[in-house]
Amino acid sequence: MKFGKEFGAQIVPEWKEAYMDYNYLKALLKTVQRFKQKDTPHEPPRSLKRKLTLYRTFSGLIQRQPHNSISPTEQDVESQAIMVNSVRQDGSESYQTTFLMTAEEGGEYELVFFRRLDDEFNKVDKFYRSKVEEVMKEAAMLNKQMEALIAFRIKVEKPTEWINSSVAMTNLASDVAASAAALSASTPKGAKLHRKRTFSVAMEAIKEDSSHHALSDNSRENKDDTIQLNNQKFQTEESKNITSTKPAPLEVLDHVQLNSTLETPRSTIRSVLNYSTPPEQEFSSKNLKKVEGQLKQAFIEFYRKLRLLKNYSFLNTLAFSKIMKKYDKITSRRAAKAYMSMVDNSYLGSSEEVTRLMERVEKTFIKHFSNSNRNNGLNLLQPKPKRARHGITFSVGFYAGCTAALVIALCLIIDARKIMNRPGSTKYMETMFPLYSLFGFIVLHMLMYAANIYFWRRYRVNHSFIFGFKEGSELKYLDVLLLAFVLAIMALASVLANLDMEMDPKTKPYKLFTELVPLILVLVVIAILSCPFNILYRSSRLFFLTCLFHCICAPLYKVTFSDFFLADQLTSQVQALRSLEFYICYYVWGDFKYRRNTCYSNSIFKTFSFIVAAIPYLCRFLQCLRRLLEEKDAKQGYNAVKYFLTLAAVCIRTAYSLNKAISWKLLAWVFSLSAAIFSTYWDLAIDWGLLQRNSKNRWLRDKLILTQKNVYFAAMVVNIILRFAWLQTVLGIRFSFLHREAMISIIASLEIIRRGMWNFFRVENEHLNNVGKYRAFNSVPLPFNYDEAESEDE
Incomplete structure (x- = not known):
């Protein structure tokens, strides 16, 4: 590996501007080299060159200095090209290099090089x-x-x-x-x-x-x-x-x-x-x-x-x-x-x-x-960094193949047995599909997060420091992919087992166990997530549960980046939270043995549909208020207004889905449009730091990590389009070949994809803010507070 790449790979990302700009100085030297090569005379023909011979006089291993030659010290002084002096300016010491060969042809290029070299050294020092x-x-x-x-x-x-x-x-x-x-x-x-x-x-x-x-x-x-x-x-x-x-x-x-x-x-x-x-x-x-x-x-x-x-x-x-x-x-x-x-x-x-x-x-x-x-x-x-284990790479590939095979098998079984044309298909989509779609939302979010980690590491975004992960304990993108594919295999296998047990005459008497398969899978996932033993990424699970608890208890805990980042993720998983609500209703109040429930007509279930949808936005609203009181930052107040509007829009759209009155439709349009416009502007201008008109990169930022500027403009357009996916709810767009639950799942998946894209640019912007302020360390609170005034009096 060349030194330039090795140098760039080992620098502290937040201190990048404080390091010596090796590539810039190297480019100046290339200018000097091109001038030297242009003025270098052509080599004489080979026939005029003196051939080396084995019969020339042997000069010996130790050369003797002639009496009339110049001493090494004097020779160094005479052939010296530069002189470096220290200069004290404004109370600080700096260094200046005097180039002694400016009279030579092309010396001005070397003079520029040494001036820039001094600037870089003084900056570093x-x-x-x-x-x-x-x-x-x-x-x-x-x-x-x-x-x-x-x-x-x-x-x-x-x-x-x-x-x-x-x-x-x-x-x-x-x-x-x-x-x-x-x-x-x-x-x-x-x-x-x-x-x-x-x-x-x-x-x-x-x-x-x-x-x-x-x-x-x-x-x-x-x-x-x-x-x-x-x-x-x-x-x-x-x-x-x-x-x-x-x-x-x-x-x-x-x-x-x-x-x-x-x-x-x-x-x-x-x-x-x-x-x-x-x-x-x-x-x-x-x-x-x-x-x-x-x-x-x-x-x-x-x-x-x-x-x-x-x-x-x-x-x-x-x-x-x-x-x-x-x-x-x-x-x-x-x-x-x-x-x-x-x-x-x-x-x-x-x-x-x-x-x-x-x-x-x-x-x-x-x-x-x-x-x-x-x-x-x-x-x-x-702490030593975790070594890349080939076993994880192999496992990711193996489980990815198993996931693809199970998806293909599920599609073939549904088509071969004409399940969607059977009389009970509608009941199946209304009951079992919401239960299993929960795992689809989680797996999709994990895949997006794994992609985020991959690109953060590729473009040297210090996400571990931003999130506050313990050094050496953060998950790599392969770890997240492994967990996602394992969960996908468990979910797909349970779907296939459920379908097979339901349609096989031998297993029809076991209807109770057939209906309990999704619940068993949920309980297994919760048990693994809350397992207290030091297995299966314990530190990461504990970190996730701690942040989740802080989100639920907002505003009683000081808000950190990881806390409000997780709360933002929950705002994109409203449909998954409603699936959890349906789990409780179906297995507690419903007659799940015969696949019957009255959840959608139950007033308590409808009330909790509002509450469940409001919880993530309410958490973010309270977090913004906490930060407003602590940091005295007006932006947090505006952010709280944004989440309040979104909270109102979600609740009104939920009310409209239950009652198709024209008044609810008008309110849904007004609040949804206001929240979508406000949120879109906030995403682009505040969270991503874009839409800066006077920037060096017009309508972007001064500093960009991605070299392709078109990616930012494409991301802005996609974010705007996906932000308005709620139009389907108000306009009542339906497709004959899609069931209502399938349509809801597609809209929810689009929101998860939008959130995954938002994650990359949000953390990138946070990283660039840290770079601008040279923030590379976490501030650790100290246990003791000294009373300095009392000490000085004594």
């Missing part, structure tokens, strides 16, 4: 400096959090012996020894390790605390001095073990409070009602476990930042080395050595803060959060 400053500040904050955690541990482990902290600090050594002796005889091995770790942490805390405060005081004077002090601190800590006998200062707990975030319905309701209990530090094992979990996740995310920063420095340094080697090869100069010497001496090439921080984070994490088990600690900090 400035970005790297800013990110290192950010992680250093975050490291200081995490250090404070660790001090509070250590004191919290001691308070929880020995609450009765730390009332007088000064006495406790004086007698810590004897106390630790006595406690260790007592614990060795009375506690199990795991508890001993935990308590030893707690007290060893306490013995180290004071040293870390003093060095941290010294560092923070000097950081106010000069940032460069801060970095130097950090280096000294890390060198001191790595060169010798800390054996201080002083405990962790419990006074830290006087200046901190446990952060209370609105993450539960109870806390949200309390905040709305302005019901607040006086702040009280509860030193319990439950809170300690919660604090450790939050800090553990914060350290994992922080270590990921450091890894990406280290990779950023390495890749860009390597890119500058490669481009300079290419320059030397094209121009036959020796400028790479001088330029790379500057790169190595710059902040980008010589800074060791990130490496030292990584080492320190590894040691801290292993000791505090993995019980001093290095392998477990590094596995958490450096």
Whole structure:
């Protein structure tokens, strides 16, 4: 693989604009190369060339320098093509390259190259400096959090012996020894390790605390001095073990409070009602476990930042080395050595803060959060990506073939046995078809989601970060396809079994079991989805169920991208939700043994038809209101209006389908048209970020991931057409060869296809927004909140 492709494959997508533009510099070098080749004289005829011979004088393996020759240093200076100097502008250091060969023919092309090269290097160096400053500040904050955690541990482990902290600090050594002796005889091995770790942490805390405060005081004077002090601190800590006998200062707990975030319905309701209990530090094992979990996740995310920063420095340094080697090869100069010497001496090439921080984070994490088990600690900090397994690829192909075979078999059986012409075909379509169409909607949505994942990965859209998936646990598109085809096989096999058992004289007495086949399949799917054991993609199932619960409980939970994205998917699965409603009605109140039910004439069923259709839109409406109150963003208010209009339109169309009065028809037209126009504009302009008149790409956006602009215009047209599929409901369009239930399923499938297309461009737009703001990390809430004002007063 060429370096340009390898470089592009390893960059952080959200930082793409901050990397060295290798392809652009390479294009400038191609311009220089074309000029060189144009002015290169033709080679002389072969007859004039001197032939090599084996009888020429042997010059020896070690060449001797003539006395009158120029020294290597002087020769390098005389043949030097560039000079690189550091310039300080506006308080920041930058680098400028002086090209010394501008008088040569074609020198202006090389001059342009070095100017652009300097721009790229200064951009990279400035970005790297800013990110290192950010992680250093975050490291200081995490250090404070660790001090509070250590004191919290001691308070929880020995609450009765730390009332007088000064006495406790004086007698810590004897106390630790006595406690260790007592614990060795009375506690199990795991508890001993935990308590030893707690007290060893306490013995180290004071040293870390003093060095941290010294560092923070000097950081106010000069940032460069801060970095130097950090280096000294890390060198001191790595060169010798800390054996201080002083405990962790419990006074830290006087200046901190446990952060209370609105993450539960109870806390949200309390905040709305302005019901607040006086702040009280509860030193319990439950809170300690919660604090450790939050800090553990914060350290994992922080270590990921450091890894990406280290990779950023390495890749860009390597890119500058490669481009300079290419320059030397094209121009036959020796400028790479001088330029790379500057790169190595710059902040980008010589800074060791990130490496030292990584080492320190590894040691801290292993000791505090993995019980001093290095392998477990590094596995958490450096999760290995899942390897592509050939078994999954084979299984996907196999099950896809089985699905196609079952579909063909079902079509042939229906045609051969003339099932649609039998007297009971109408009853079958009204009862059994809605039961089985549920699985068709789910499988179609999964296929669209698998296609989305494939194209997101192909065009390097960081969907895992956007959705907040745990690193290394997200589903690949092959995994989703495998699940979709397995569910399709189960559904098709149950349909064929149902038809065969119904028409075979031998199995006609088992009508009860025949009718229970769809219900059994639904219960199996629910059981697999809620299975608590670590099998069948447990982390993904748990993530899905958590987001689903947040959607149902809206607005009691803080709204994340994955929550409202799932709620949007549910708005396109209204017909599937109605199928679930029909399951309950048919198997609870209907006489399913004889395939009879009164669901469509039951007033309760009709009422719940409104409620079921309204639930997804109501969830999105409440999520928008929650975001409006928290973010104070007017767009969320407009979005809430959009979902309210859609909610009203769906309910009125449902009422019109039950009562064909002219008044309901007029209301259905008014609300449906308003909701469709509003939603279409919102899809294109807000969710997709298109329809920008003054953009570089007219009526699109400035930044596009797909190179073919026609794809965006085609997607907009298709989205508009599918948005107005509801016209069939109001106009009452019917086809003689299609049953009413089949027509409803087709319209519902078109909406699922529209949603699948919407998903790609919605996540693409979110990704580009993250790229514009260089957002590549999740913000992890910290457990402790320091009272800085009180600390400064003291």
